[in-house]
Amino acid sequence: MSHFGAMQNEIYNAGLKGILPDYPVDFATLEKRAHEALGPMLTNYVAGGCGDEHTQDENAAAFHHWGMVPRMMVDCSERDLSIELFGHRYETPLFMAPIGLNGEASRDRHGDMAAARASAMTGVPFCASTLSNDPLEDVKAACGDTPAWFQLYTPRNRELATSLIRRAEKAGYSALVVTLDTWVTGWRPRDLNASNFPQLRGKVLQNYFTDPVFRSLLAKPPEEDPAAAIFTWAATFGQVLTWDDMEWFKSVTKLPIVLKGICHPDDARRAVDTGADAIYCSNHGGRQANGGIATIDLLADVVKAAGEVPVLFDSGVRSGTDAVKALALGARAVGVGRPYTYGLAIGGDQGAAWVLRSILAEADLLMAVNGYPTLADVRSAGAVRTDR
Ligand SMILES: Cc1cc2nc3c(=O)[nH]c(=O)nc-3n(C[C@H](O)[C@H](O)[C@H](O)COP(=O)(O)O)c2cc1C
Numbered sequence: 432m433s434h435f436g437a438m439q440n441e442i443y444n445a446g447l448k449g450i451l452p453d454y455p456v457d458f459a460t461l462e463k464r465a466h467e468a469l470g471p472m473l474t475n476y477v478a479g480g481c482g483d484e485h486t487q488d489e490n491a492a493a494f495h496h497w498g499m500v501p502r503m504m505v506d507c508s509e510r511d512l513s514i515e516l517f518g519h520r521y522e523t524p525l526f527m528a529p530i531g532l533n534g535e536a537s538r539d540r541h542g543d544m545a546a547a548r549a550s551a552m553t554g555v556p557f558c559a560s561t562l563s564n565d566p567l568e569d570v571k572a573a574c575g576d577t578p579a580w581f582q583l584y585t586p587r588n589r590e591l592a593t594s595l596i597r598r599a600e601k602a603g604y605s606a607l608v609v610t611l612d613t614w615v616t617g618w619r620p621r622d623l624n625a626s627n628f629p630q631l632r633g634k635v636l637q638n639y640f641t642d643p644v645f646r647s648l649l650a651k652p653p654e655e656d657p658a659a660a661i662f663t664w665a666a667t668f669g670q671v672l673t674w675d676d677m678e679w680f681k682s683v684t685k686l687p688i689v690l691k692g693i694c695h696p697d698d699a700r701r702a703v704d705t706g707a708d709a710i711y712c713s714n715h716g717g718r719q720a721n722g723g724i725a726t727i728d729l730l731a732d733v734v735k736a737a738g739e740v741p742v743l744f745d746s747g748v749r750s751g752t753d754a755v756k757a758l759a760l761g762a763r764a765v766g767v768g769r770p771y772t773y774g775l776a777i778g779g780d781q782g783a784a785w786v787l788r789s790i791l792a793e794a795d796l797l798m799a800v801n802g803y804p805t806l807a808d809v810r811s812a813g814a815v816r817t818d819r
């Protein structure tokens with residue numbers, strides 16, 4: 432039964448002894464502090480989105496036109512925020528979305544390890560990105576007892592793709608999240624104006640540089656000739672996937688397959704028909720396609736089309752309230768993206784864990800005051816669109 436809301440009393444009680452929190456609990460202050468810590472180049476990359484960033488802004492803003500109706504005289508002195516996914520019971524309905532730049536976000540440049548430790552501390556599962564400053568084996572080990580998932584950017588070279596999948600299986604990841612929406616990078620004015628793309632400067636490529644198949648493609652090891660290794664990475668990075676590829680994924684691994692980037696109900700149905708174990712409704716935080724619709728506004732139709740297949744969600748979640756709204760609209764689990772990376776920037780593992788705990792505390796207390804003791808109650812209460 433949930434204890435997440437207890438963070439509130441801990442903060443007030445510490446205040447009685449004159450101790451203020453080290454980190455903020457609201458997104459606006461968190462973002463401001465993180466941008467100061469990251470500096471302009473990394474801020475451009477993490478905070479930036481595609482085009483004029485309208486889709487990215489809408490992702491967060493659209494939560495405001497969804498509302499929930501409180502219920503009274505319900506015993507919700509205990510709340511249960513646990514969920515079942517891929518045969519495992521998780522204590523929280525959150526997960527840490529894959530963020531390829533975690534490695535660079537923390538001061539020691541081992542932000543993937545710090546994110547993994549935050550996962551171990553909070554029980555919020557970490558979806559480790561293919562793009563990482565530390566190899567996926569080390570990252571998994573740092574997740575402790577909390578299950579972790581591996582996000583795959585499918586290389587054009589299938590032998591390399593297979594090698595990454597085998598490594599993820601061997602390391603003990605319990606799901607494979609295949610990202611569909613980023614075989615080519617969206618048009619990102621902030622990065623373009625600064626002429627800076629971290630991967631092309633050799634950042635976050637350690638999963639490739641430590642891979643035996645990748646290394647076999649090189650004349651010299653990456654340690655000796657990093658420029659050639661980066662060139663080889665760029666040449667193999669972007670594989671366009673089609674529905675026919677599902678057969679290959681199903682043949683190559685027994686891990687549950689999650690398709691990330693699904694926003695259309697027809698695509699959700701196709702994913703189910705071709706054997707996806709979960710659907711991940713996301714527009715990549717508005718970083719890939721501009722001119723899109725806030726993902727939260729598309730979620731309910733994707734959930735309906737997915738039927739019994741669980742739907743994961745991200746894009747624009749900034750608070751516990753946002754998370755509860757996504758759960759009310761049918762998400763099985765809700766991905767926190769930029770907020771935890773900002774936590775890494777201001778306080779490493781402690782900072783990321785603080786952000787996750789704040790979001791959980793707000794969600795728990797919202798369920799308490801709204802009279803929703805379980806996530807089944809949240810879902811049956813639903814969310815109401817207020818602008819129509
Ligand atoms: C800096 C950054 C790097 C990202 N890297 C990846 C990645 O490596 N793989 C992936 O599938 N998604 C990646 N994403 C997308 C996130 O998984 C998630 O969909 C997005 O952050 C959600 O939007 P939000 O953070 O605004 O809530 C990245 C997002 C950001 C901000």
Ligand SMILES: O=C(O)C(=O)c1ccccc1
Nearest residue numbers: 531562613615616715718
């Ligand atoms: O920055 C991103 O959102 C991201 O995931 C990515 C990864 C590799 C190439 C381009 C974008």
